[in-house]
Amino acid sequence: MNETVQQRGATMGEKKEDRRVQRTRNMLYDALFDLMIEKGYDAITIQDIIDRANVGRSTFYSHFMDKEQLLLGNIEQLRELLKEQCSTHSSLSTERVGGYRFGFSLAMLQHVQSHKQIYRAVTSKQGGTLVLYHIKRMLMEITREEISAILPNSDNSKVPQDVAIDFVVNTFWSILTWWMENNMPYSAAEMDQMFHTLAFSGVSAIQ
Incomplete structure (x- = not known):
């Protein structure tokens, strides 16, 4: 006892x-x-x-250990949030263009919308390339898991997985940057739809 x-x-x-x-x-x-x-x-x-x-x-x-590890600790929290959304909203969904639904995108856009000042600071000239590097690397890792379900990695593929992953993340980041630079004229859901339209046009072409 x-x-x-x-x-x-x-x-x-x-x-x-x-x-x-x-x-x-x-x-x-x-x-x-x-x-x-x-x-x-x-x-x-x-x-x-x-x-x-x-x-x-x-x-x-x-x-x-240092401020970079502090930064990485917070990015890890963001990664967990996005991965939770990926699990909740399956990567493959018939509700999206061509049946594809990248699970991370809407949650990331909503996170940016809720933390506008931080992301504007990150993407500014003084924001630091290191911050952008770690955020994009995190998105690359999440996207890799999703792309694997869409595009098998084989020698017969028209485009290697790494190229497809880079395309998807950079397409998303371009849309995200434009959205912030133009004071977010569309909702997160609308931007998510635009991202899927553009991303799917590329992914579907290499299947």
């Missing part, structure tokens, strides 16, 4: 610790975002982040 009580106590302690860890990480994520909007990723220092989050330097380094 005592053993059970001890186990429950340990579990509750772990949950409290997990909540504290996540709370601290969220404070650091928020600090990074605020600073990216204000001054751009490249200009941010660790001191800027810990001052904004109001935590000690040792606390920062107990969670992240």
Whole structure:
């Protein structure tokens, strides 16, 4: 009985610790975002982040090695959100053009719409090429999983999978960039439909 009580106590302690860890990480994520909007990723220092989050330097380094790992931690959260949407809305759907439905696109567009200032900072000249690199790499990895279900990777394929993946992601990113630069004149759902129309025209041609 005592053993059970001890186990429950340990579990509750772990949950409290997990909540504290996540709370601290969220404070650091928020600090990074605020600073990216204000001054751009490249200009941010660790001191800027810990001052904004109001935590000690040792606390920062107990969670992240540097600001790039902090950035990657947040992009990983975004990846999980997009993958969850990919699972919820199957990659292949008869509701979309030609039967194809890339699961990540609408969720990503909605995320951008909800975080306009951050994404505008990311795509600005001061945003930092590193941020764009990691976001696009994450989209490439998600798209690879979806393309694999559409376009088998074989020596007989007209176009290699890697080329198709690059085409889909760059098509999406071009649409996303245009959308932001023009103050989002269409809804996320409308932009998603445009993306699928353009992406499908390319993917269907190489099947």
